[in-house]
Every structure is written in C-alpha cells, then in structure tokens.
Amino acid sequence: MNALPSQLYSPIMDMARGNRWTPFVSILCAGILWELVILYGGVNTLLMPPPSAVLVRLFEMLGPGEGAVPDFLMIRHIAWTMFALIVGFLAAAMVSSAIGLVMGMNRTVYAWLNPIISIFMVIPNIAVVPVLILWLGLGMHTVIVVVITGSCFPIIYTAAAGVQNVPTRMIWAAQTAGATRWQILTTVLLGATMPYLIAGHKLALGRAWRAVIAGEIFAATKYGVGFMIYDARTFLDTEAMFAGLIVVGLIGVSLERILFGFIERRTVEKWGVTTSKNL
C-alpha cells in the first residue's frame, strides 16, 4: 500500500482515526459536552451537577476533611470496597476454579452439577442479596458473600470448558512420558487451561466489581463506594453521588484493562495461545 500523502497526515488526524490518545480525548469531549449542556441547557444542577463541581467534590473527598466531613473519606470508602472485592474474588477464584476443573475432568460430575449451576447462573445476583441479608445480617461479611455469588459462575464454566478443550494428544504425550493422573493435572491441564482460566477470571472480576457496589448499596453499614452513593442520596448530595459513580467507573476499567492486560502479556500472549482478546 502507498503511504498517505504527507499533507494529509497530522497528529490530530491520526488521533481522530483512533490511536492511544483517542480514549482520553473522547472522555474529555464527553465531559465538556456535559458541562456545556448544564451551563446553557437550563438543567437543575441540584439533580444533575456539572462535571466541574463533581470533580471538585471528588478531590475534597479524597483529601483531608473539613468541618463535619471526615479525613480522606473517599479513600476510606474505596479501601472498604477493595477489601470486600479482593477477599470475595479470591475466595470465588479458588473454590470455582477447583469446581470447574473437576467438572471438566469428570463427565458425571459435570452432568450432575451443570443443571443446578445453569439455574443459579440466570438469577441476577442482586436478587439473592435480600436472602443473604436475612441470613447473614448487614455488614462487610455479607458484601463479601455477594461478591462470591456474583463472580463464581464464569470461572466454573470457563475452567470446565478449558479442561474439555485440552487436546487428547497433549494428555497422551504426558501419559507416554509416564505422568500419573495427578501429574497430568498439575503439569498439563493447568497450563493448557490457562487461557480459559484467565478469560474466566477476567470476566469474573468484572462481575465481582459490579457485585461489590450493588451489595454495598443494600448490605454495607458504614463505608464502601456503593454505600456512599446510596447514602449521599439521603442528603441530596448529587455531587458526591456522581463522584462515586466516576470512581466506580475508573476503578472498574483499571481492574479489567490494566490488571488483566498485565497478566495476559506475561502469559497467554507470550505463549501465542490467547483466547480472551474478545472477552
């Protein structure tokens, strides 16, 4: 292909077509548009505050408090949310990977567990929260359980599918080298299933993030970003609510893109076996 004529090429054009700067500029434009609509559109700023005010509020909440506002309030909310997320997600990851691997290896286990899991999987996670609150009461522990129920299924299914898709001959190669069943699990199945496990955990972490925020709205009692958003409603503090939503969005994207991008570059992309690109 011929190179474009040089007069057509400029950094602006390049960005407009989509390069690594485009996402930032795109979000910036959306923010400016939002600000303009509120400035000139006659919107009630009590219900829909301008982004400038939301950002100011966000920075206030991130810093030392003044008057009735506690120090680093947003940091505390984020810390509680992250704690519930990490504990819940790790618990779900360990238990669900084990269940999924066993389901993948054993036809009978799969046949018996699959129908039950299929039913649980279509129940929106938020619908089990009232039941969990009834059983466990309010508090961080309930939020953690909500994270577990919200994130376990993608891991179970992808782990099972991963094992079922290991080429038979790869297992034969290991058996011919003298590997026992246990050695095949640890030396072949785990490695061969890794692309699926990573894809499943990526999906599950996204679900876990949504679950922790939703869970906090109903079950948290003191801190948590979800709790904060719901709590701010009581005071008609829409700026804090929007600040909370921005935090939820930014952390959510960072978890999926940055954390899993990092893991994928160091594993499946290097091995040339990535399947999770489109998830």
Add this chain to the structure above:
Amino acid sequence: MKSVKISASGIQKVYNPGDTNEVLAIEDLNLDVREGEFVSLLGPSGCGKSTFLFMVGGFEKPTAGSLMMSGETIRGPGADRGIVFQEYVLFPWQRVSANIAYGLKIAGVPKPEQERRIAELIAMIGLQGFEEAYPESLSGGMKQRVAIARALAYDPDILLMDEPFGALDAQTRSRMIADLIRIHQATHKTTLFVTHSVEESILLSDRVVLFTARPARIKEIFKIDLPHPRSVTDSEFVHYEKAILGSLDEEVSKTIAANRDL
C-alpha cells in the same frame, strides 16, 4: 538376530461393537518388530495404521488378539515408549528446554542431569540458541524437532511416530528425514513410523509394512536392503518405489471404490 520387541498376533479392532454403525477397522494383524528396527506403516487413508500405532502406545485396546512389548502384554501408556504426533502437540506454556525435559521432570531426574540431557538433545536436533524460546516462535520443522527430543529425552525403548512430517514443506521434510536417520543410527531406538509417503518410508526404514484397505490386514512387507545414505534417484530405490507404489495403488483404489458405495 536381535530379540523381538513388539509382537502383534491376531489383532482385531472393532469400533462400536454391536451397534448399527459397527466398523471393523482391523481384521487380523500379525507383526513382529525386532529391537532397534525401523519399521514404516504404510497404507491408504483410514486403513487403521494409526490405530495400530496408538494400540502400541497403549491408548487404544485391541478387541481381539495379543499385543506384547518386551514379552509383556501392553496394558496402557508408559515411559518405555516415546510418541511424536503430526501436530507436534508441544506444551505452549513451556520453553523449549522445559518441553524437552518434561519426561525427566516426571521421572524425578535431578536438575544437573536434566540440564546435561537437554544440552545433548538440543545439539542432536540442532536447535542451539533456542533453549529459552517458546514453541509459538518456532517454525513447524523446529517444533517437530523439539517434539522428537521430548520423546527421546527419557530414553524410551520404542519411538512411535504418527505421520510426523506430514505437515511440513518438502524441503524441511527432506532435512528432517536425514536428521531422523542420523538420530536412529545414534540411538538405535526401535521405531514405528506411520506415513503416507512411499518415498519417506523407503528412505528411512529397515522394513516397510503395507496395510490393506479397511478392514486392515498386512498386505505385504518390503525389506529395504539399501545402505544409508539412500538416494531417491538410485536405481534400486526406484525399483522398491515402483513395487510399493503398485501394491499401494490397488489398496487406494479399493478405498475409493468403497467410499463411492457409501
């Protein structure tokens, strides 16, 4: 005369026995392979030569007959055999050196001994400098060299190869054949080699076993009495080639005719 390493007698293989889609894949197979011998299994597509190879590998069970290795009935796969597949089937998450060392790790061979063995095999397959590469970055021929090294690493008695060069281009294939001859002369492994290529089988083998179309029996066994290195332009080579091709063509025609009836 060397001792018999693999002994197959009256081998029969029926798929889906008793079912409406019952298939008699192998009818009656009798074959003795001696220690250190290189034997090619040649035949039309779907004739059951790979099935027989996988029986020796311990992955398939004959429905009748006896299949022995070193005087004992084969009951399952084991480290006394090494296997190489057409699709390489390396472990993509492991580097070349770890792929080769797989069987040694399974056997609990100490690290320094593993290192020594890896270096030896890397030199044998001519992949110096690629020890730390992932399989993904290698060409087909290089991958297959690693697969051969992986199968030889733990020093099995028998090497089983299922159309190992089938996916390679012609140039790579002829280099791989030369290398495999050299490796066989160095290791004297009893080798069963499934192939579609008459030329490949004559270049490599002590004996070429020709299978009939399904249901498989052994049609003919050609003893290749030519010194290495063999040349495809040699008049005796051409003589063998004509004989084997002629016999194979009859079976291929039968297979085609049988498929037309379906």
